[in-house]
Amino acid sequence: MSAEPRRSIATVCLSGTLEDKLIAAAGAGFDGIEVFEPDLVAAPWSPRELAERCADLGLSIDLYQPFRDLDSTDAERFARNLRRLDRKFDVMAELGVDTVLVCSSVSPDAVGSPDRLAEQLAVAASRAGERGLRIAYEALAWGAHVSTWDASWDVVRAVDSPALGLCLDSFHVLSRAGDPAGFAAVPGEKLFFLQLADAPQLHMDVLQWSRHHRLFPGQGAFDLPGFVAAVLATGYAGPWSLEVFNDVFRQSDPGRTAVDAMRSLRWLQEALAAGSPSSGLAAPPPAPPLSGWSFVELGVDGISGPQLASVLRTLGFAHTGQHRSKPVQLWEQGAARVLLNDAVVRPAAAGVAAVTALGLESADPSLSAARAEALKAPVLPRTRGAAEADLSTVAAPDGTQILFTRTGPDGWPADFLATGETAEDGVGVTGVDHVGLTQPFDSFDEAALFYRAVLGLEPQTTTEVAAPFGLVRTRAVTDAARSVRLALSVSALRRGGWSPGVPEPQYVALATDDLVATAVALRAAGAPLLALPENYADDLDARFDLDPALLAAIREHGLMYEEDASGAYLHLATEVLGDRVFVEFVQRLRGYDGYGTLDAPVRMAAHRRARTRDLAVR
Amino acid sequence: MSAEPRRSIATVCLSGTLEDKLIAAAGAGFDGIEVFEPDLVAAPWSPRELAERCADLGLSIDLYQPFRDLDSTDAERFARNLRRLDRKFDVMAELGVDTVLVCSSVSPDAVGSPDRLAEQLAVAASRAGERGLRIAYEALAWGAHVSTWDASWDVVRAVDSPALGLCLDSFHVLSRAGDPAGFAAVPGEKLFFLQLADAPQLHMDVLQWSRHHRLFPGQGAFDLPGFVAAVLATGYAGPWSLEVFNDVFRQSDPGRTAVDAMRSLRWLQEALAAGSPSSGLAAPPPAPPLSGWSFVELGVDGISGPQLASVLRTLGFAHTGQHRSKPVQLWEQGAARVLLNDAVVRPAAAGVAAVTALGLESADPSLSAARAEALKAPVLPRTRGAAEADLSTVAAPDGTQILFTRTGPDGWPADFLATGETAEDGVGVTGVDHVGLTQPFDSFDEAALFYRAVLGLEPQTTTEVAAPFGLVRTRAVTDAARSVRLALSVSALRRGGWSPGVPEPQYVALATDDLVATAVALRAAGAPLLALPENYADDLDARFDLDPALLAAIREHGLMYEEDASGAYLHLATEVLGDRVFVEFVQRLRGYDGYGTLDAPVRMAAHRRARTRDLAVR
CATH class of the missing domain: 3.20.20.150 (Divalent-metal-dependent TIM barrel enzymes)
Incomplete structure (x- = not known):
C-alpha cells in the first residue's frame, strides 16, 4: 500500500x-x-x-x-x-x-x-x-x-x-x-x-x-x-x-x-x-549514498578553453584523456578530475568559463536519477555516442548539470581515450574538496531543498558576510561523511548597477595535505595566484598565535587562514579564470568543517583589484 | 558667527x-x-x-x-x-x-x-x-x-x-x-x-x-x-x-x-x-513655504505626445498654451496644469511617457534653489529664451526635475502663448492632489531625506502592501498644510526577470469634490478608465456599510474606496498611458490623509490585465 x-x-x-x-x-x-x-x-x-x-x-x-x-x-x-x-x-x-x-x-x-x-x-x-x-x-x-x-x-x-x-x-x-x-x-x-x-x-x-x-x-x-x-x-x-x-x-x-x-x-x-x-505513505526511491566527486566540468569556448588548459597545467593537472565523440578534455591530478567541455551551448560572451556540470559518484546511478525525477528535478537529455556510458543527468536550480556516475573500467572514463599523459608531477592535490556555486537570487532556498531532497545532502548553517559590494550569504550542503560538499552563496539583495561582481565567480576547491608545499609548487609552475594584501597577514598575526614559518608562508604566497570551533583552514585562490570561475587549494586542519567564508571579503576585494587591473591593461 | x-x-x-x-x-x-x-x-x-x-x-x-x-x-x-x-x-x-x-x-x-x-x-x-x-x-x-x-x-x-x-x-x-x-x-x-x-x-x-x-x-x-x-x-x-x-x-x-x-x-x-x-552653528537658507503645485510635466515623444494630448482632452483638460520656444504644451483644468514636453532627452524606447518635472509654487524660488544647493541637491542648467522666466531647477534622487516657481503674470505662465482654448468644461478637477513616484530601488531612503531636507516636506509612515509581483513600500512626504503631497514607492526587493511591472508606473492624482460626478463626465468623454473586478466591489460591500447609490457608482465606474482612522477616500484610475504613467481622480472625505495604497494591489492587477490585453491585441 x-x-x-x-x-x-x-x-x-x-x-x-x-x-x-x-x-x-x-x-x-x-x-x-x-x-x-x-x-x-x-x-x-x-x-x-x-x-x-x-x-x-x-x-x-x-x-x-x-x-x-x-x-x-x-x-x-x-x-x-x-x-x-x-x-x-x-x-x-x-x-x-x-x-x-x-x-x-x-x-x-x-x-x-x-x-x-x-x-x-x-x-x-x-x-x-x-x-x-x-x-x-x-x-x-x-x-x-x-x-x-x-x-x-x-x-x-x-x-x-x-x-x-x-x-x-x-x-x-x-x-x-x-x-x-x-x-x-x-x-x-x-x-x-x-x-x-x-x-x-x-x-x-x-x-x-x-x-x-x-x-x-x-x-x-x-x-x-x-x-x-x-x-x-x-x-x-x-x-x-x-x-x-x-x-x-x-x-x-x-x-x-x-x-x-x-x-x-x-x-x-x-x-x-x-x-x-x-x-503507508508512498515515498520516492531512497537516495543511494554518494561517495565523492567523479569530476567537475567547466564549460569553455574557443578562447577560454586553451587559456584554461594552459592554466590547469600550472596547477599541476595533466591532460590524460580526450572524449571519444565530443570536444571534451579530461584533466587529472590525484583523485581530482576536471573536464573542459567546449560543447556546452551557452548564449554568453566570448571567453567565458563556468562550472557547467558536477559528476557525483553514486552507489546506484540509475536509482539516483529515478529519485531525482520523483522529486521533480528536471531530467536532462544527454546525447550519447556508441559505446559511451549512459550518464543520468538532472539540472540543479542554477542550471548546473548533476551527473550520477560510477567511475571504473566500465564507467564514464571509458568514454575517454588516453592521451598518454599521466598525472604524476602534480602540486599535491589529492582530490576535490568542494565546489562553490553562486546561486541566482531567486533560488537560494530552493537550492538548499533541492540538494537535500534530491541528493540527500544536509543543509548547514547559513553564514552572512559583509563583502565589498554587498552582503553575501553562504550555506553549504554536505553528506554525513563529508564526501560531497557544495558551498552555495547568494547576495542578500539582488545586485544592481553599481556592483561589478555580477555574477560573482564560482570556484572549485581542491584538497591538499600540505598547502604550503602546494603553494611553493604552484608558484614555481607559474600559476596565476591571487595576490593578497600585506594587511591581511598583519591582521592574522595580531589575531592568532601562528607559527612564524607558517606566517612567513602566508605572507609569501598569499595564503588565507581561518579558525573556528571545528578546527583551522588554510586556503589559497587563483585569479578569476575566464569570466567567472577560480580555483582554490585548501587544507583542513584539526577537523575544520567550514568553507573559509570569513575570508571571502578579502578575496573578493583582491579579485576586484586584479580584474580592474586586467581591464586597465586591455 | x-x-x-x-x-x-x-x-x-x-x-x-x-x-x-x-x-x-x-x-x-x-x-x-x-x-x-x-x-x-x-x-x-x-x-x-x-x-x-x-x-x-x-x-x-x-x-x-x-x-x-x-x-x-x-x-x-x-x-x-x-x-x-x-x-x-x-x-x-x-x-x-x-x-x-x-x-x-x-x-x-x-x-x-x-x-x-x-x-x-x-x-x-x-x-x-x-x-x-x-x-x-x-x-x-x-x-x-x-x-x-x-x-x-x-x-x-x-x-x-x-x-x-x-x-x-x-x-x-x-x-x-x-x-x-x-x-x-x-x-x-x-x-x-x-x-x-x-x-x-x-x-x-x-x-x-x-x-x-x-x-x-x-x-x-x-x-x-x-x-x-x-x-x-x-x-x-x-x-x-x-x-x-x-x-x-x-x-x-x-x-x-x-x-x-x-x-x-x-x-x-x-x-x-x-x-x-x-x-552658533551655520545653517542653510530656511525653506521658503511651498503653497502648491504650479504644474506637473510629462515627458513625451512624437508617438506618445499626440496620444496623451487626445487622452487629456477626454480627462477634461484644455490645451490653453504653447511654449514660446520649446515643444511644450500647457493643458489646464481648474487649478491643475499639465505640461506635455517633447524636448526632454531620454534614451528610452519610442512611445514613452513619464513624469519628468514637478513645478512647485514657492514663496521665494531663488531662496528655495539656494537652499537646495546648500543641501547638495544637483542644480540643473535650464536653457532659457529671451523674455522667459528663470526657473530654478534641481534634480530629485530619481531624476525628476523639481522647479521652484511663482505662478502669476510675471511668472512662468508668461512663457506660454495663449492658444485661445479655455478650460471651462472640465470633469470637475480642482487641482493636483498628489503625484506618485516609483523610486529606484537604491534611493528610497535617500529620497525621503531629500524631500525633507531640501523641500521641507515631512516623511510620513511607511506602508507595505503585498502587490501581485512582490511587496511594495510607500512613504509619502508632505508639508503641514498638505499643499504639496508626494507618494514615493519602491519594491521591497529589487525586481528580477519575472516581474512584468518594471518600472511600476508613476501617476498624477487630480482632486475633485465629487468623484461620482467626475466619473460620469469622464465616461461620457470616452476617457480610458481602468476596469476593476466585480469582486472588488463585492468585498467593499461586505466590509463597509456603504450607501447603495455610492456602491452602485463604484460598480458602474470602477471606483476604489478606502477608510482609515483619518477619513475615507474615493479614487479612480485610468489605464497606463504611454509606458509608465497613469492618472487618478481622487476625493478626500472626512479629512482622509492617506494615499489609497491599500487598493494598490487590485489596481496593479487590473493594470497588468489591461496591458496583457493590449499586448495580445498588437
Whole structure:
C-alpha cells in the first residue's frame, strides 16, 4: 500500500495574478488550492468562474481564507462582522468550497473572555452549519487573546459544534515552541485543516517573521515531520496545504516556486514514511549514498578553453584523456578530475568559463536519477555516442548539470581515450574538496531543498558576510561523511548597477595535505595566484598565535587562514579564470568543517583589484 | 558667527573597496573618515600609504575601529588580547590616528565584575597613553555585561585615565531608549567620539536591527537633533561621524550614498541651529513655504505626445498654451496644469511617457534653489529664451526635475502663448492632489531625506502592501498644510526577470469634490478608465456599510474606496498611458490623509490585465 496525501497550496505562496498562480499550481501537480481572499478580490473572474477555471485545471478549492477579526466586545461591530461573514459565505457557495479559515482576532476589540468568545463563535458556527459550511479556527501567534493552538482548541471544544473545528498551522505552533504532542487530545474529526510552513530560526517580532520569512518544509529549522506525524496521529485525513509568506517567493517565477513547493511536500512525505512505515505513505526511491566527486566540468569556448588548459597545467593537472565523440578534455591530478567541455551551448560572451556540470559518484546511478525525477528535478537529455556510458543527468536550480556516475573500467572514463599523459608531477592535490556555486537570487532556498531532497545532502548553517559590494550569504550542503560538499552563496539583495561582481565567480576547491608545499609548487609552475594584501597577514598575526614559518608562508604566497570551533583552514585562490570561475587549494586542519567564508571579503576585494587591473591593461 | 562641525563618515557606510570609499567621501565634502578595520585589511595599501592617500584627498583619519572583546575572565586570553591591541596600535601609529574604538565585549568570557573590568581597561589605557593614543569605549546595545551608555560611563569614570574616554553612538543609546539628558554628567573632555545613525522603529533583535537597518540622520524615527544637542552641551567639539550599517547602502553607488550622508549631517546641523541659536552653528537658507503645485510635466515623444494630448482632452483638460520656444504644451483644468514636453532627452524606447518635472509654487524660488544647493541637491542648467522666466531647477534622487516657481503674470505662465482654448468644461478637477513616484530601488531612503531636507516636506509612515509581483513600500512626504503631497514607492526587493511591472508606473492624482460626478463626465468623454473586478466591489460591500447609490457608482465606474482612522477616500484610475504613467481622480472625505495604497494591489492587477490585453491585441 502506498498512499498519497492530497496536496494543496495557498495562492498567497505564489507570485503573479491569480491567473498565473492557478497555472503554476496545476503545472506542479497540486491537487488543490487555498483561495487567499485578496487574490480573488483582484481577479477578473466571478467566484463561479474561478471554480470552473480550477475544475478545468484539475484543482479543487480546499479552503477560503482568511476571515479576520470576527469576535468583538462591541455588539454592534460583532453584528457587522457577522454580516461580513454572511457575504463571504455567499462567495464560498459560488466557489463550491465548504471551509473558511477564521483567524483569532488581533483587534483592540477582540473578546478576552473565553465564555463570550465561545458564544460568538457558536453563533458564527451555527450560521455556517445552516449553510452546510464549516469554520476552521486558527490561533495566530500574535492573536490578541488567542495566540496558541491550545487556546484555540479550548474555544473549539467549548463551542462543541460540528461546524467549528481547528486549523493547525505549523508556523503559528512552532514559532511559539508549541508542543505537537498535545494534538493527541484532539479528535481527528475536529481538525478541519492543516497548513504547513517552515522558517529559519530568527529572533524578531513573530508577525514580521511570519509575513516575510516563512519557507517551504525542509528549507528552514522547524521539525515539520514531527509536526505532521502528530497531526496524522489524530486521524486527520485532509489536505497537506502549504501557506508560505516569503518576500523572495512573492516576486519569483511562480512556476518554479510551485515545483519547489511540491518538492517540499514530497520530501516531507518521505521523512514521515521513514519515521512511521505503518503510515503507508508512498515515498520516492531512497537516495543511494554518494561517495565523492567523479569530476567537475567547466564549460569553455574557443578562447577560454586553451587559456584554461594552459592554466590547469600550472596547477599541476595533466591532460590524460580526450572524449571519444565530443570536444571534451579530461584533466587529472590525484583523485581530482576536471573536464573542459567546449560543447556546452551557452548564449554568453566570448571567453567565458563556468562550472557547467558536477559528476557525483553514486552507489546506484540509475536509482539516483529515478529519485531525482520523483522529486521533480528536471531530467536532462544527454546525447550519447556508441559505446559511451549512459550518464543520468538532472539540472540543479542554477542550471548546473548533476551527473550520477560510477567511475571504473566500465564507467564514464571509458568514454575517454588516453592521451598518454599521466598525472604524476602534480602540486599535491589529492582530490576535490568542494565546489562553490553562486546561486541566482531567486533560488537560494530552493537550492538548499533541492540538494537535500534530491541528493540527500544536509543543509548547514547559513553564514552572512559583509563583502565589498554587498552582503553575501553562504550555506553549504554536505553528506554525513563529508564526501560531497557544495558551498552555495547568494547576495542578500539582488545586485544592481553599481556592483561589478555580477555574477560573482564560482570556484572549485581542491584538497591538499600540505598547502604550503602546494603553494611553493604552484608558484614555481607559474600559476596565476591571487595576490593578497600585506594587511591581511598583519591582521592574522595580531589575531592568532601562528607559527612564524607558517606566517612567513602566508605572507609569501598569499595564503588565507581561518579558525573556528571545528578546527583551522588554510586556503589559497587563483585569479578569476575566464569570466567567472577560480580555483582554490585548501587544507583542513584539526577537523575544520567550514568553507573559509570569513575570508571571502578579502578575496573578493583582491579579485576586484586584479580584474580592474586586467581591464586597465586591455 | 557660523561654525561648521567637522564631518566624518565610517568607511563601513559605503559600498565598494576602500579605494572607492575614499573617493566617494572626499567627493561629497567630508572632512574625515573612520577606518573600519575590515576595509583596511582588504586594502592593497599599507597603513602609511593609506594615510598619504587620505591626505591627498583632504581627509583626516579620525578613528580606527572596531576593536572587539578586549576584556576577558581568562588571564591568558586577556594577555593575547593586549598583544592584539598592541599590534593595532602599531597600525594606528602608521595611520597617524590617535583614537581607537573599543566595543564592550560580547564574548562568553567577557568580564562581568565592574572592578575587574576597570582594572583591565586601565591596563589597556595605560598602554595607549604610553604611545600617545586614546581609547574610546563604547557600549554595544547587545554587550554581554556593558550594554548601556551609563554602564560604559561607570567604567570610564572608574578607570579615570586621560587615555580612556567614551564613544557615544546614537543607535546604541536610542535603540535601548537611553536618555541623552544623562550626558550632562559627563565632562566634555571625557567624550572622545560621537557616532551618528538613525533607524526606523523596528521590533527585532537589536543586533540585527543595528547591522542591517541603520539609516542616516533624518531618514528614520530617532530624535537625532535631541541626541546631538545633549552631546554638544557637554562641550564635545570633536567630529560628527556617521556609522550606518544598511543592506541597501552596502550595495549602492558610494558616490550617491556619500552625498546622501552629507545631506543628512547638514539637515541635522540645521535642526540643531534652529533649536539652539546660541550654538552658533551655520545653517542653510530656511525653506521658503511651498503653497502648491504650479504644474506637473510629462515627458513625451512624437508617438506618445499626440496620444496623451487626445487622452487629456477626454480627462477634461484644455490645451490653453504653447511654449514660446520649446515643444511644450500647457493643458489646464481648474487649478491643475499639465505640461506635455517633447524636448526632454531620454534614451528610452519610442512611445514613452513619464513624469519628468514637478513645478512647485514657492514663496521665494531663488531662496528655495539656494537652499537646495546648500543641501547638495544637483542644480540643473535650464536653457532659457529671451523674455522667459528663470526657473530654478534641481534634480530629485530619481531624476525628476523639481522647479521652484511663482505662478502669476510675471511668472512662468508668461512663457506660454495663449492658444485661445479655455478650460471651462472640465470633469470637475480642482487641482493636483498628489503625484506618485516609483523610486529606484537604491534611493528610497535617500529620497525621503531629500524631500525633507531640501523641500521641507515631512516623511510620513511607511506602508507595505503585498502587490501581485512582490511587496511594495510607500512613504509619502508632505508639508503641514498638505499643499504639496508626494507618494514615493519602491519594491521591497529589487525586481528580477519575472516581474512584468518594471518600472511600476508613476501617476498624477487630480482632486475633485465629487468623484461620482467626475466619473460620469469622464465616461461620457470616452476617457480610458481602468476596469476593476466585480469582486472588488463585492468585498467593499461586505466590509463597509456603504450607501447603495455610492456602491452602485463604484460598480458602474470602477471606483476604489478606502477608510482609515483619518477619513475615507474615493479614487479612480485610468489605464497606463504611454509606458509608465497613469492618472487618478481622487476625493478626500472626512479629512482622509492617506494615499489609497491599500487598493494598490487590485489596481496593479487590473493594470497588468489591461496591458496583457493590449499586448495580445498588437
